[in-house]
Amino acid sequence: MNGPRPILKTGLALTILGLGLAVVALVLTGFGQFSAFAAEHAGAAGEAAAAGLYGPAPKLTAADYPAIAGVNGRIVVWIVAQLHLWFAAFVLAVPIFVFIIEVIGMRTRDKRYDDMAYEFIKVSITAYSLTAVLGGFLVFALILFYPHLFTYLSTIFSESMFYYALLFFAESAALYIYYYGWHWLQGGFKKWVHLTLGLVLNAVGTTLMLLANAWLTFMMSPAGVDAAGVFGGDAWAAIHNFLWNPINIHRFVANIAYGGSIVGAYAAFKFLTATGRQERAHYDWMGYNANFIAICALLPLPFAGYYLAAEIYAYSQQMGITLMGGIFAWLFIIQAVLIGTLFLSANYYLWCGMGRSDGAKRYTKYIKYIAIVLVGAFLVWFTPHTLVLTNEELKALGGPHHKILGPLGIMPAKNTAVNVMIIFTAISFMFYRRANKIATVPWVKAGNAIQVALYTAGIANIVFLGIYHGYFTNTVYKVAASIPQVLTTLVVIAGSITLDSFIYRGSKEVGSLQWGRIPERAQYALFLLAVAFTWLMGLMGYIRSGIRQHWHVVDIMRDASPDAFTPTLGYAANVVSVAAIIFMAMVIFVFWIAQVSSNKTLPAGYWKE
Amino acid sequence: MDTKGYVRPFAAALVVFVAAFLLLDTLIMNMQGLSLIFDK
Numbered sequence: 001m002n003g004p005r006p007i008l009k010t011g012l013a014l015t016i017l018g019l020g021l022a023v024v025a026l027v028l029t030g031f032g033q034f035s036a037f038a039a040e041h042a043g044a045a046g047e048a049a050a051a052g053l054y055g056p057a058p059k060l061t062a063a064d065y066p067a068i069a070g071v072n073g074r075i076v077v078w079i080v081a082q083l084h085l086w087f088a089a090f091v092l093a094v095p096i097f098v099f100i101i102e103v104i105g106m107r108t109r110d111k112r113y114d115d116m117a118y119e120f121i122k123v124s125i126t127a128y129s130l131t132a133v134l135g136g137f138l139v140f141a142l143i144l145f146y147p148h149l150f151t152y153l154s155t156i157f158s159e160s161m162f163y164y165a166l167l168f169f170a171e172s173a174a175l176y177i178y179y180y181g182w183h184w185l186q187g188g189f190k191k192w193v194h195l196t197l198g199l200v201l202n203a204v205g206t207t208l209m210l211l212a213n214a215w216l217t218f219m220m221s222p223a224g225v226d227a228a229g230v231f232g233g234d235a236w237a238a239i240h241n242f243l244w245n246p247i248n249i250h251r252f253v254a255n256i257a258y259g260g261s262i263v264g265a266y267a268a269f270k271f272l273t274a275t276g277r278q279e280r281a282h283y284d285w286m287g288y289n290a291n292f293i294a295i296c297a298l299l300p301l302p303f304a305g306y307y308l309a310a311e312i313y314a315y316s317q318q319m320g321i322t323l324m325g326g327i328f329a330w331l332f333i334i335q336a337v338l339i340g341t342l343f344l345s346a347n348y349y350l351w352c353g354m355g356r357s358d359g360a361k362r363y364t365k366y367i368k369y370i371a372i373v374l375v376g377a378f379l380v381w382f383t384p385h386t387l388v389l390t391n392e393e394l395k396a397l398g399g400p401h402h403k404i405l406g407p408l409g410i411m412p413a414k415n416t417a418v419n420v421m422i423i424f425t426a427i428s429f430m431f432y433r434r435a436n437k438i439a440t441v442p443w444v445k446a447g448n449a450i451q452v453a454l455y456t457a458g459i460a461n462i463v464f465l466g467i468y469h470g471y472f473t474n475t476v477y478k479v480a481a482s483i484p485q486v487l488t489t490l491v492v493i494a495g496s497i498t499l500d501s502f503i504y505r506g507s508k509e510v511g512s513l514q515w516g517r518i519p520e521r522a523q524y525a526l527f528l529l530a531v532a533f534t535w536l537m538g539l540m541g542y543i544r545s546g547i548r549q550h551w552h553v554v555d556i557m558r559d560a561s562p563d564a565f566t567p568t569l570g571y572a573a574n575v576v577s578v579a580a581i582i583f584m585a586m587v588i589f590v591f592w593i594a595q596v597s598s599n600k601t602l603p604a605g606y607w608k609e
Numbered sequence: 610m611d612t613k614g615y616v617r618p619f620a621a622a623l624v625v626f627v628a629a630f631l632l633l634d635t636l637i638m639n640m641q642g643l644s645l646i647f648d649k
Contacts, residue, residue: 445618450618453620
């Protein structure tokens with residue numbers, strides 16, 4: 001009787017795995033098939049366009065924008081779209097690292113990872129419902145307040161919107177089975193099924209994001225339409241527009257950093273409300289892992305952002321100059337302050353976390369130097385190029401540029417500063433990792449010397465590239481020098497991690513890590529990380545959308561509504577801040593629900609006491 | 610200062626890394642490297 005069962009089990013395993021992989025493959029290659037389909041039908045669609053099936057982009061007047069109950073349509077769409085995006089970023093990112101943590105748990109056979117992954121996904125379940133509700137609200141708001149724009153976009157993206165709806169069902173199904181089946185699908189083969197579900201969930205979620213990104217990037221860099229906005233019938237051309245991939249990369253990385261910061265805030269919330277020592281230790285460990293995820297994604301994020309900005313310039317110099325040289329330039333100063341805050345709080349958390357190890361005192365003396373460099377780079381990053389001054393101040397200064405600090409206002413200085421910040425954050429992390437270890441290899445001194453030489457040469461090279469190409473060559477080289485700067489940073493970090501792994505091979509531990517031995521103020525650094533990320537995304541999202549200025553679809557469809565003007569920065573910052581406060585209130589609700597769901601009250605006799 | 614155990618490896622590694630980074634800069638900053646990245 002025992003003979004056929006393993007065969008049956010293996011067969012079933014292979015079938016389910018095959019099905020899972022087939023779904024993933026279908027999702028991943030969906031675009032290609034879609035493209036082939038579009039290419040096949042492009043001719044016919046072109047003829048249809050010529051026959052008048054697709055009209056030009058509508059030319060609107062203020063009367064084409066319905067006024068409903070005296071509500072400002074732009075503010076409603078702005079806030080709802082922003083709230084939807086924050087939640088969507090969170091619920092798309094969490095399953096990515098939950099899947100990775102689950103795999104780590106399976107490989108290491110450490111149940112703590114599995115428990116942590118489950119707790120992370122539990123938080124995202126309520127957030128998922130809110131994402132869907134806000135998505136529905138956004139569609140209604142667009143239909144009500146911008147009916148012509150919505151009709152035009154849905155004509156071009158009809159197929160992708162239909163697939164989006166189907167994929168949304170698939171994602172909901174995968175997420176609910178993944179979450180509710182967590183404890184059911186444990187051990188051996190069942191765990192593989194669960195992991196496959198996680199993979200499917202992530203593939204579908206990422207595809208959803210890619211589709212939605214196509215709609216918004218079409219509004220910035222339209223493709224597949226002629227100068228009058230007549231759709232040529234090639235849906236893939238409209239999806240695969242100029243800014244699609246730069247946004248895809250930037251959002252994918254940023255979502256992971258954001259997701260990490262939000263679950264970090266959850267862990268901090270649970271740490272601060274924990275009553276027992278064991279519970280504090282658990283949430284301290286969870287907070288550390290969340291911060292680690294956020295830092296890992298935060299390090300490459302400035303490069304992804306820089307790439308996106310460079311591609312915006314490449315697509316339209318006018319849009320690029322509006323972005324960083326025009327009205328939105330001062331928001332980039334706020335961006336620099338917020339990103340600097342992110343780096344400082346992430347580092348601060350790591351420094352506080354070193355207290356978990358008794359061996360950390362060997363490295364604490366270096367922290368003040370890291371802090372000085374980080375603050376110095378932070379100050380360079382947010383030094384403005386042109387100051388906003390009164391006439392008296394202008395006279396006293398001799399112009400809008402400061403004689404000494406003025407040169408720090410241009411990108412080469414800022415690129416240098418951000419690369420130095422990234423490298424010093426990597427040093428903080430290296431110290432954290434080393435804090436509880438004692439190297440045993442005989443060449444430890446030489447290894448450390450090589451390590452220091454690597455950092456010294458790398459930083460010297462970044463500063464040299466920034467100063468020489470930034471100030472003594474022409475603009476083409478100024479921009480180009482950012483590439484070797486980035487590569488230097490990556491080489492230094494990768495080289496240092498590799499060298500460290502050799503130096504600490506077979507190392508001894510100072511003692512067991514004291515999880516939970518971290519000051520409460522460190523938890524506020526995690527809160528700060530989440531709030532700064534949220535505000536930053538809101539402000540930068542406004543810039544990305546705002547550089548279209550008076551266009552719904554750049555150069556194709558003009559915005560003729562009474563709100564077709566760029567608001568003052570203070571006004572925009574207020575709208576984003578109100579949205580951020582609403583989002584934070586909703587996030588607190590999500591945390592509270594997650595807390596309530598684990599509370600149990602044992603009734604004495606139900607309602608018949 | 611431990612010359613043999615620390616200073617010498619540091620100096621040797623510094624020379625190697627500086628040379629390697631300068632080579633990297635030269636490769637990327639020459640026109641061919643630029644055109645690979647910036648040409649559309």
